[in-house]
Amino acid sequence: MPRGGPAVTHLSDEEIKADNKPALGRIVRLLAPYRSQMAAVGGVVVLSAVLSSLVPFLTRATFDDALFVEGGPRMDLLGWLVAGMCVLPILSAMLGIVQNWLTSSIGNSAMADLRSDLFAHLQKMELAFFTTTKTGAIQSRLANDVAGVRTVLTDTMTSILQNSVTVIAALISMLVLSWQLTILTVVLMPLFIWLQNKVGKRRQVLARKTQENLSEMTAITEESLSVSGILLSKVFNRGESEVDRYRRANQLQTKLQVEQAMTGRLFFATVQTFFAITPAIIYLVAGFLIQGRFPGADQGITAGTLVAFTTVQARLQMPLMQLMRVALDVQTSLALFRRIFEYLDLEPAIVDRPGARTISPDELRGDVEFRGVFFRYPEARALTGAPRSDRFADGSGKVEAVSTAQADAWTLSDLDLTIPGGTMAAIVGPSGSGKTTATYLVPRFYDVSQGQVLIDGIDVRDITLASLADCVGMVTQEPYLFHGTIGENIAYAKPGASSEEIVQAARDANIHDRIMSFPEGYDTVTGERGYRLSGGEKQRIAIARVLLKNPRILILDEATSALDNETERLVQEALERATHGRTTLAIAHRLSTIHNADVIFGLVDGRLVEHGTHAELLADENGLYARLYREQFSTRTPQATGEGRDGDLRADVSF
Numbered sequence: 001m002p003r004g005g006p007a008v009t010h011l012s013d014e015e016i017k018a019d020n021k022p023a024l025g026r027i028v029r030l031l032a033p034y035r036s037q038m039a040a041v042g043g044v045v046v047l048s049a050v051l052s053s054l055v056p057f058l059t060r061a062t063f064d065d066a067l068f069v070e071g072g073p074r075m076d077l078l079g080w081l082v083a084g085m086c087v088l089p090i091l092s093a094m095l096g097i098v099q100n101w102l103t104s105s106i107g108n109s110a111m112a113d114l115r116s117d118l119f120a121h122l123q124k125m126e127l128a129f130f131t132t133t134k135t136g137a138i139q140s141r142l143a144n145d146v147a148g149v150r151t152v153l154t155d156t157m158t159s160i161l162q163n164s165v166t167v168i169a170a171l172i173s174m175l176v177l178s179w180q181l182t183i184l185t186v187v188l189m190p191l192f193i194w195l196q197n198k199v200g201k202r203r204q205v206l207a208r209k210t211q212e213n214l215s216e217m218t219a220i221t222e223e224s225l226s227v228s229g230i231l232l233s234k235v236f237n238r239g240e241s242e243v244d245r246y247r248r249a250n251q252l253q254t255k256l257q258v259e260q261a262m263t264g265r266l267f268f269a270t271v272q273t274f275f276a277i278t279p280a281i282i283y284l285v286a287g288f289l290i291q292g293r294f295p296g297a298d299q300g301i302t303a304g305t306l307v308a309f310t311t312v313q314a315r316l317q318m319p320l321m322q323l324m325r326v327a328l329d330v331q332t333s334l335a336l337f338r339r340i341f342e343y344l345d346l347e348p349a350i351v352d353r354p355g356a357r358t359i360s361p362d363e364l365r366g367d368v369e370f371r372g373v374f375f376r377y378p379e380a381r382a383l384t385g386a387p388r389s390d391r392f393a394d395g396s397g398k399v400e401a402v403s404t405a406q407a408d409a410w411t412l413s414d415l416d417l418t419i420p421g422g423t424m425a426a427i428v429g430p431s432g433s434g435k436t437t438a439t440y441l442v443p444r445f446y447d448v449s450q451g452q453v454l455i456d457g458i459d460v461r462d463i464t465l466a467s468l469a470d471c472v473g474m475v476t477q478e479p480y481l482f483h484g485t486i487g488e489n490i491a492y493a494k495p496g497a498s499s500e501e502i503v504q505a506a507r508d509a510n511i512h513d514r515i516m517s518f519p520e521g522y523d524t525v526t527g528e529r530g531y532r533l534s535g536g537e538k539q540r541i542a543i544a545r546v547l548l549k550n551p552r553i554l555i556l557d558e559a560t561s562a563l564d565n566e567t568e569r570l571v572q573e574a575l576e577r578a579t580h581g582r583t584t585l586a587i588a589h590r591l592s593t594i595h596n597a598d599v600i601f602g603l604v605d606g607r608l609v610e611h612g613t614h615a616e617l618l619a620d621e622n623g624l625y626a627r628l629y630r631e632q633f634s635t636r637t638p639q640a641t642g643e644g645r646d647g648d649l650r651a652d653v654s655f
């Protein structure tokens with residue numbers, strides 16, 4: 001059974017900056033399917049901006065033409081102007097509701113697309129990706145990061161559009177009212193934009209750190225609060241330290257969140273203050289203008305112009321501040337988008353070759369051949385934000401040191417095996433000799449480094465992955481049952497299987513009677529990973545599953561845990577039925593199970609050291625198999641040769 005692979009490597013901040021791919025273009029592409037709705041949003045926004053920018057002119061007219069005119073207020077005109085000033089905001093508000101509905105549906109749909117794309121893409125990733133990446137980290141990108149960009153997709157886009165239009169409309173109104181006062185109002189804008197950019201960069205870094213930490217927290221939760229994790233922590237009484245580990249990550253999360261929230265506060269306070277004091281400065285400058293001290297004074301500034309101008313200027317503040325805030329949010333979200341795109345950009349290592357053939361289980365003889373196979377586990381991919389291991393006192397270095405040491409050695413070397421269709425081959429060898437690894441090459445969980453694995457003379461890399469999966473079945477060492485009923489777990493092998501087929505498979509796997517003895521029969525819920533069932537029951541359910549699939553080639557990785565005699569007999573019988581009439585590649589820890597194998601291959605350190613039938617191999621007294629056999633059936637304890645110590649020969653530890 002393969003263990004965790006080499007550690008995921010980490011990128012430095014500089015490398016991340018260098019890798020800042022233009023994510024904005026991709027976000028726009030993500031929204032492309034919603035073009036027409038977006039155009040509608042654009043129309044609504046422009047319309048409402050135009051409506052609201054009419055208000056200051058109504059204000060000016062109110063002051064200059066209706067209120068303060070010679071001979072007293074002109075009430076008829078005032079009535080019309082006031083009516084206009086009431087109707088316009090009402091219309092704008094109604095348009096705002098329509099726009100909210102449109103943006104919310106666009107944003108949520110785009111986010112759902114992103115989540116589905118990411119999930120579908122991850123499904124295509126090879127096994128090695130999952131053995132080298134923490135499950136929690138993957139889940140975190142799917143849940144936390146996608147949720148993190150949600151606001152960008154829902155609100156930000158419209159906020160940018162809406163506020164830009166409002167700002168432009170306000171600026172135009174201001175220019176029409178008085179260009180000199182407009183210059184005064186916008187003079188500090190370049191400084192604000194520069195400051196905003198700086199704050200944005202800082203926020204981006206913080207956002208990435210926050211997400212990394214969040215993903216670490218999800219990983220801890222996933223590791224410690226899963227059934228296996230909680231068992232491990234209870235057995236070794238590590239509950240306290242797990243809580244401690246979580247608490248530390250949690251504290252860091254709080255610190256980062258606060259820092260993120262506080263970054264830019266000073267900036268916003270400055271901008272706000274500037275806007276608050278601008279009207280006072282405007283009045284002062286207006287005084288000078290009216291006195292004719294500045295150019296353009298001859299145009300004259302009326303009281304109405306001044307009131308209208310300060311109204312627009314005050315109205316400019318909100319959208320401008322929002323634009324700056326949104327720009328910051330976008331920068332923050334870009335960091336999250338990059339994390340998502342990084343996963344989307346991962347090329348699955350194992351894919352169909354161009355022109356790959358489809359094989360059909362009915363036409364297959366089932367010959368399996370390993371020809372000069374060399375194999376080494378691939379290095380982990382370099383990803384940003386991969387959670388660092390804090391389980392080692394010296395950080396992640398320890399893990400990486402191990403992976404470098406492994407890098408030179410072949411896990412399998414120069415392996416030649418021939419298994420004719422319909423026969424049974426067994427692989428024996430010490431623990432870690434590469435038995436499971438060899439079987440993984442047949443369904444292409446990994447690709448060979450050199451050489452070929454062939455089915456019916458066709459290189460497995462020239463067969464489509466889907467048809468290969470249809471032809472090869474596997475009972476893994478630790479059968480995986482998902483949280484569902486026993487019936488659903490068996491039927492997973494063949495969606496749409498009839499209940500008769502499921503029962504027949506269970507009967508053949510010697511588990512039907514046991515299932516029927518549960519009060520709820522096939523509707524019994526297995527519990528996560530099948531924890532509510534015994535080891536022997538899980539194995540037989542896994543066998544039933546593979547029987548239902550009825551593959552041409554069957555790989556059996558025998559469980560190492562000992563079973564009582566009766567269960568052992570039931571499993572044995574089920575296995576015999578399962579292997580009947582198909583090519584079987586069995587990894588046997590209990591040698592009693594492989595007496596009848598047509599050929600037995602002995603592996604040591606990934607090399608084939610012997611092969612033959614049970615009788616032939618037993619005849620060579622010094623051979624690996626004969627030694628294993630003697631150890632299992634005579635003393636049942638490791639011999640003093642040294643080879644059998646420390647569970648070195650896996651065959652020993654199962655007894």
Ligand SMILES: Nc1ncnc2c1ncn2[C@@H]1O[C@H](COP(=O)(O)OP(=O)(O)OP(=O)(O)O)[C@@H](O)[C@H]1O
Nearest residue numbers: 001002003005131377431432433434435436437650
């Ligand atoms: N995902 C992986 N990444 C890197 N190395 C691995 C991985 N899985 C297994 N290995 C290494 O490859 C070697 C062969 O492992 P494998 O699981 O094939 O042995 P095995 O003979 O099936 O052992 P066992 O009988 O204990 O199940 C071991 O040294 C193991 O540490």
